Amino acid sequence: PRSHSYTKYNSWDKIQAWMSSVSAANSDLISRQVIGKTYEGRPMNVLQIGKKTGSPKPAIFLDCGIHAREWISTAFCQWFVNEAVTTYGSDSQMTSLLNQMDVYVLPVFNIDGYDYTWKSNRMWRKTRSSKSGTSCRGADPNRNFNAGWCTLGTSSNPCSDIYCGSKPESEIEVKNVADFIRKNKSIIKAYITVHSYSQLLLFPYSYSYQLAADHAELMHLAEAATSALTSLYGTQYTPGPGATTIYPAAGGSDDWAYDLGVKYSYTFELRDTGRYGFLLPESQIKPTCEETMLAVKYIATYVQKTL
Numbered sequence: 048p049r050s051h052s053y054t055k056y057n058s059w060d061k062i063q064a065w066m067s068s069v070s071a072a073n074s075d076l077i078s079r080q081v082i083g084k085t086y087e088g089r090p091m092n093v094l095q096i097g098k099k100t101g102s103p104k105p106a107i108f109l110d111c112g113i114h115a116r117e118w119i120s121t122a123f124c125q126w127f128v129n130e131a132v133t134t135y136g137s138d139s140q141m142t143s144l145l146n147q148m149d150v151y152v153l154p155v156f157n158i159d160g161y162d163y164t165w166k167s168n169r170m171w172r173k174t175r176s177s178k179s180g181t182s183c184r185g186a187d188p189n190r191n192f193n194a195g196w197c198t199l200g201t202s203s204n205p206c207s208d209i210y211c212g213s214k215p216e217s218e219i220e221v222k223n224v225a226d227f228i229r230k231n232k233s234i235i236k237a238y239i240t241v242h243s244y245s246q247l248l249l250f251p252y253s254y255s256y257q258l259a260a261d262h263a264e265l266m267h268l269a270e271a272a273t274s275a276l277t278s279l280y281g282t283q284y285t286p287g288p289g290a291t292t293i294y295p296a297a298g299g300s301d302d303w304a305y306d307l308g309v310k311y312s313y314t315f316e317l318r319d320t321g322r323y324g325f326l327l328p329e330s331q332i333k334p335t336c337e338e339t340m341l342a343v344k345y346i347a348t349y350v351q352k353t354l
């Protein structure tokens with residue numbers, strides 16, 4: 048579509064047009080489905096990427112843009128889709144992966160918030176829902192999942208950037224994603240959610256200091272995946288459980304997916320470590336996405352081998 052670029056930040060309108068064109072141009076590998084609407088009525092499109100075999104294949108769910116201001120995250124999901132369709136058939140890892148598994152990609156989880164960062168407030172984080180009794184808008188979608196809901200690292204103040212919402216899944220965007228994953232939980236083997244910034248690869252738990260039952264395996268995989276990432280440009284990443292590696296934070300999508308039974312559940316915090324923060328320059332989109340592809344492909348291939 049007109050002036051969409053994988054090495055620029057794209058507005059919601061451009062991303063929406065891109066989703067139509069990339070799925071139409073690659074109908075052998077991509078099918079598109081609307082999993083629901085946002086609060087302001089925008090369609091949440093999930094792209095299912097993989098060789099079409101007529102029956103559901105084991106899958107990985109990848110979402111970006113749950114937090115509106117984290118634009119490098121949204122750029123990564125677009126990059127991932129392009130890498131998948133352009134290297135399928137030539138890259139052995141990607142070809143094998145897409146022959147045996149499907150990757151469900153939600154390029155922009157929080158569309159209303161993302162659009163708001165383009166038009167009003169670049170630093171907006173939350174959804175854009177309104178609730179009676181307050182003029183403050185939105186809840187933090189990464190505190191709104193039903194996982195230790197509204198406990199550690201959250202606020203019940205609707206004006207807070209970490210407001211947990213009026214109840215679990217109060218945010219329609221969260222409910223749409225949770226419903227989709229619940230419906231497909233028998234085939235979804237991994238959940239990857241992409242954020243920025245801090246250069247971390249996090250896994251459960253963040254709602255508790257307790258180690259996950261699969262802590263050792265998740266830690267080893269995170270160490271190997273971050274090493275793969277670092278091998279490209281030397282970018283330093285820290286792997287670890289969320290509560291002690293970043294901060295306690297209940298109601299997160301990763302903890303929720305893990306407790307649902309999706310063992311390989313990871314949160315990426317992409318570049319940088321604070322120099323530009325959420326305002327990462329477009330010149331860093333390409334290197335960030337290239338190095339992140341190595342980590343995501345590592346995780347995906349590891350999961351594939353467990354099938």
Ligand SMILES: NCCCCC[C@@H](C[SeH])C(=O)O
Pocket residue numbers: 114189242243244249253289293294296298299300301302314316
């Ligand atoms: N499930 C929580 C993972 C750790 C916190 C991740 C960051 C990303 Se901006 C957050 O949601 O505050």
Ligand SMILES: [Zn+2]
Pocket residue numbers: 113114117189242243
């Ligand atoms: Zn975030």
Ligand SMILES: [Zn+2]
Pocket residue numbers: 242243244245316
């Ligand atoms: Zn972050």
